[in-house]
Amino acid sequence: MAGVLSLLRRLYLTVYNWTVFFGWSQVLFLAVKTLKDSGHEHVYNAVEKPLQLAQTAAVLEILHGLVGLVRSPITATLPQIGSRLYLTWGILYSFPEIRSNFLVTSLVISWSITEIIRYSFFGMKEVLGFAPSWLMWLRYSTFLLLYPTGISSEVGLVYFALPYMKESEKYCIRMPNKWNYSFDNFCAAILVLGTYIPGSPHMYGYMLGQRKKALSKSKRE
Amino acid sequence: MKVSIVSRSGREVIKGGLELSDSATVADLQEAIHRRTKKFYPSRQRLTLPLPPGSKERPIVLNYKKNLKEYCDGNLDNLTVVFKDLGPQVSYRTLFFCEYLGPLVLYPVFYYFPVYKFFGYKGERIIHPVQTYALYYWCFHYFKRIMETFFVHRFSHATSPLSNVFRNCAYYWTFGSYIAYYVNHPLYTPVSDLQMKIGFGFGLVCQLANFYCHMLLRNLRRPDGNGGYQIPSGFLFNIVTCANYTTEIYQWLGFNTATQTVAGYVFLVVATSIMTNWALAKHRRLKKLFDGKDGRPKYPRRWNGTLKAGIEIVCRNHRGHIIDGKGFTIRILSVAPGKAKAIREALHFAANFSSCPITIESDAAAVVSAIKDSNPVPDWEIVPVMADIKHLCPPWLVFLHA
Numbered sequence: 001m002a003g004v005l006s007l008l009r010r011l012y013l014t015v016y017n018w019t020v021f022f023g024w025s026q027v028l029f030l031a032v033k034t035l036k037d038s039g040h041e042h043v044y045n046a047v048e049k050p051l052q053l054a055q056t057a058a059v060l061e062i063l064h065g066l067v068g069l070v071r072s073p074i075t076a077t078l079p080q081i082g083s084r085l086y087l088t089w090g091i092l093y094s095f096p097e098i099r100s101n102f103l104v105t106s107l108v109i110s111w112s113i114t115e116i117i118r119y120s121f122f123g124m125k126e127v128l129g130f131a132p133s134w135l136m137w138l139r140y141s142t143f144l145l146l147y148p149t150g151i152s153s154e155v156g157l158v159y160f161a162l163p164y165m166k167e168s169e170k171y172c173i174r175m176p177n178k179w180n181y182s183f184d185n186f187c188a189a190i191l192v193l194g195t196y197i198p199g200s201p202h203m204y205g206y207m208l209g210q211r212k213k214a215l216s217k218s219k220r221e
Numbered sequence: 222m223k224v225s226i227v228s229r230s231g232r233e234v235i236k237g238g239l240e241l242s243d244s245a246t247v248a249d250l251q252e253a254i255h256r257r258t259k260k261f262y263p264s265r266q267r268l269t270l271p272l273p274p275g276s277k278e279r280p281i282v283l284n285y286k287k288n289l290k291e292y293c294d295g296n297l298d299n300l301t302v303v304f305k306d307l308g309p310q311v312s313y314r315t316l317f318f319c320e321y322l323g324p325l326v327l328y329p330v331f332y333y334f335p336v337y338k339f340f341g342y343k344g345e346r347i348i349h350p351v352q353t354y355a356l357y358y359w360c361f362h363y364f365k366r367i368m369e370t371f372f373v374h375r376f377s378h379a380t381s382p383l384s385n386v387f388r389n390c391a392y393y394w395t396f397g398s399y400i401a402y403y404v405n406h407p408l409y410t411p412v413s414d415l416q417m418k419i420g421f422g423f424g425l426v427c428q429l430a431n432f433y434c435h436m437l438l439r440n441l442r443r444p445d446g447n448g449g450y451q452i453p454s455g456f457l458f459n460i461v462t463c464a465n466y467t468t469e470i471y472q473w474l475g476f477n478t479a480t481q482t483v484a485g486y487v488f489l490v491v492a493t494s495i496m497t498n499w500a501l502a503k504h505r506r507l508k509k510l511f512d513g514k515d516g517r518p519k520y521p522r523r524w525n526g527t528l529k530a531g532i533e534i535v536c537r538n539h540r541g542h543i544i545d546g547k548g549f550t551i552r553i554l555s556v557a558p559g560k561a562k563a564i565r566e567a568l569h570f571a572a573n574f575s576s577c578p579i580t581i582e583s584d585a586a587a588v589v590s591a592i593k594d595s596n597p598v599p600d601w602e603i604v605p606v607m608a609d610i611k612h613l614c615p616p617w618l619v620f621l622h623a
Contacts, residue, residue, distance in 0.1 A: 175406055175408035175409070176408040176409070177410065179481060179483050180403050180409055180480075180483065180484075181403070181482065181483035
């Protein structure tokens with residue numbers, strides 16, 4: 001029984017990881033192709049569907065951690081996936097005015113390279129039981145460059161979307177109402193930007209620690 | 222005796238170690254470390270026994286009340302302890318006072334001062350009665366908590382890390398302001414008069430119950446005692462382990478019923494999840510501590526653990542032949558009361574044969590000895606049953622326990 005379950009688990013995680021890997025490969029391919037053929041203004045429209053699909057599929061990763069399917073702390077995955085989802089749906093999907101910004105290209109390319117490496121790393125581990133050392137190295141080294149580019153694109157896009165949020169009042173809830181509640185998307189976005197100040201160095205430091213742990217371990221083996 | 226103090230990485234914290242008398246306590250050692258290091262006062266120090274390398278076990282923390290000898294393990298000349306700096310410490314009273322002062326001061330600011338002008342609301346603000354009652358309710362709540370901090374609570378630990386002050390104050394002060402902003406808002410929509418009365422009334426009852434819970438908890442610890450855990454009992458503590466959290470959660474529910482803000486309910490959800498974690502941890506700790514072994518009392522089962530017990534009465538004549546019997550089930554909190562109830566039922570049953578001498582057999586030694594020799598009863602739940610048994614017992618009755 002335990003054997004069947006662990007086989008099912010492996011099968012499911014293999015399918016999951018390689019499916020999302022495929023989604024992100026598509027995003028990268030379309031982004032680079034569109035950038036070359038027609039310029040950065042058109043990148044978003046080309047990648048929209050696979051980007052939304054691949055990024056939203058990451059919600060399952062939080063669930064995997066919660067039910068114990070994978071060993072990854074929710075404190076590390078939740079802020080990362082949360083900020084990505086905020087960008088995908090709360091900014092790019094909700095404020096089309098921002099889509100032609102050049103930061104969309106750097107954002108999409110940073111995300112997709114990181115994710116292609118990450119999902120193929122996990123996918124390999126599920127299929128073979130290990131990942132090749134070069135992939136391991138990539139998994140724990142590319143973030144050194146791609147985190148800063150990704151995070152600055154994220155922050156930049158939220159910043160450039162601020163005037164449209166204020167003007168359109170999209171998603172805003174105003175008093176008076178029965179439940180005495182109000183929501184201001186503009187203020188919420190500023191709060192989100194505020195969380196990047198302690199959040200970014202924290203995540204970068206966390207990844208540096210992971211890198212040290214993983215690469216020193218692989219050297220010993 | 223010579224004591225070497227090393228850090229967790231094995232580095233010597235005090236050069237050359239310390240020389241202490243053979244009768245020295247851990248507290249003396251902590252004082253001696255403080256004298257040499259100046260910076261590390263006793264509550265900042267965490268002293269443990271060294272672990273063998275590679276061991277994953279938790280190290281044994283030295284209890285400051287105990288004698289150093291108890292940790293020496295045979296070798297009385299030399300002792301190595303591992304030192305960890307816990308960082309700057311503050312007393313729990315200071316921590317709680319800072320936490321509660323924020324909401325107590327910030328809430329009235331939103332009520333009394335023209336705060337909403339800064340948020341762009343012009344014109345006169347009409348204050349609904351519920352907003353005034355909410356102010357009194359809120360301030361009473363935090364005033365109560367501050368008073369309890371100074372005059373009621375007895376803490377299990379003396380100090381807490383300074384960093385907790387910043388974290389906890391951020392939590393209380395932010396949520397306090399967030400709720401105050403909505404309840405005192407110029408565009409606030411009140412609930413019906415009846416709902417308001419039910420909410421505040423229920424909340425107030427829960428606050429009083431909460432105060433009573435705190436008094437019960439206070440009486441578990443002696444005034445001169447230094448913490449330590451006891452089994453809470455009485456009032457709602459017979460039903461749940463942390464009745465103080467239960468009443469606290471319900472009193473916030475009362476406040477929210479009366480004021481009806483999303484902000485208040487968000488706080489309720491967050492506070493409930495935090496207190497639930499604390500309660501589960503405390504329940505586990507008490508169950509582990511009071512395991513019923515080696516003379517330690519057994520932690521009683523709480524309400525979710527009522528047992529279904531089968532009671533069977535077999536009636537035999539003087540030759541040992543079964544002549545009658547009876548069987549049924551009851552719900553109990555623990556085993557002993559079940560045994561006592563079985564004896565009471567047997568006595569009722571035996572009343573049918575009142576003319577003959579009767580012998581009753583039971584395997585509950587504690588219950589039988591309590592009946593025969595008037596020993597103290599092993600469980601509070603038994604007391605009324607015992608009274609019944611005493612009343613029913615004919616003088617010629619013989620008790621056996623098998």
